[in-house]
Amino acid sequence: MSSSGKGWNNSFDYSFKILVIGDSGVGKSSLLLSFISNSVHDPSPTVGVDFKIKLLTVGGKRLKLTIWDTAGQERFGTLTSSYYRGAHGLILVYDVTRRETFTNLSDIWPKEVDLYSTNQDCIRILVGNKVDKESERAVTREEGRDLAQRHRCSFLECSAKTRENVNQCFKELIQKMMEVPSILEKGSVAVKKQILKQRELDQPPRQSSCCS
Numbered sequence: 001m002s003s004s005g006k007g008w009n010n011s012f013d014y015s016f017k018i019l020v021i022g023d024s025g026v027g028k029s030s031l032l033l034s035f036i037s038n039s040v041h042d043p044s045p046t047v048g049v050d051f052k053i054k055l056l057t058v059g060g061k062r063l064k065l066t067i068w069d070t071a072g073q074e075r076f077g078t079l080t081s082s083y084y085r086g087a088h089g090l091i092l093v094y095d096v097t098r099r100e101t102f103t104n105l106s107d108i109w110p111k112e113v114d115l116y117s118t119n120q121d122c123i124r125i126l127v128g129n130k131v132d133k134e135s136e137r138a139v140t141r142e143e144g145r146d147l148a149q150r151h152r153c154s155f156l157e158c159s160a161k162t163r164e165n166v167n168q169c170f171k172e173l174i175q176k177m178m179e180v181p182s183i184l185e186k187g188s189v190a191v192k193k194q195i196l197k198q199r200e201l202d203q204p205p206r207q208s209s210c211c212s
């Protein structure tokens with residue numbers, strides 16, 4: 001399901017896993033596609049889950065972002081924990097015109113995130129989408145900001161439709177990830193290679209078999 005292990009070479013310095021989370025219809029896929037367009041795709045859908053790959057350079061470092069997207073209504077039991085496992089960044093999206101999507105983000109998602117996140121220092125950003133529908137707004141900017149403050153994360157409002165602030169959401173998240181040493185270390189390709197090499201050295205040599 002994940003692309004880890006395959007094609008890891010010297011072409012990038014960090015590999016980060018980012019999840020887009022939020023209720024059905026808030027615009028998670030739209031946000032992701034808007035950010036991803038004009039870039040490398042890896043359309044490998046699994047049941048209820050999809051991911052896209054984006055390569056970019058930030059501060060002279062080459063990054064590989066694997067951004068996971070799931071259907072908001074999917075509650076896929078055993079898959080949920082593997083979806084969260086090892087995530088370095090979370091984008092928590094609600095729809096500024098649908099209050100319940102905001103309430104769910106404040107009530108339900110933090111519990112799930114705490115339950116399943118394996119990186120305690122995982123960076124989060126709260127995103128209020130669909131600001132182009134200003135006349136239908138049901139959640140104020142201040143409420144969004146307050147919730148973000150309570151969870152000590154960044155906050156932005158955007159529109160996947162007009163692309164206002166879309167790149168900014170990802171940029172902000174990436175910048176924060178690059179400021180946290182433990183996240184950098186976990187995402188470092190050099191460190192991962194070292195660990196793999198050490199594992200190989202630690203394993204006893206295999207007996208030759210028909211497949212080797």
Ligand SMILES: Nc1nc2c(ncn2[C@@H]2O[C@H](COP(=O)(O)OP(=O)(O)OP(=O)(O)O)[C@@H](O)[C@H]2O)c(=O)[nH]1
Nearest residue numbers: 023024025026027028029030071072130159160161
């Ligand atoms: N006006 C407006 N519509 C949007 C915006 N973002 C998404 N939409 C629309 O909202 C609907 C749902 O968008 P999706 O991106 O499929 O939402 P999702 O969160 O991925 O939904 P699930 O996959 O069901 O969880 C679509 O009809 C989009 O065109 C936005 O910023 N403004």
Ligand SMILES: [Mg+2]
Nearest residue numbers: 028029070071
């Ligand atoms: Mg979607």
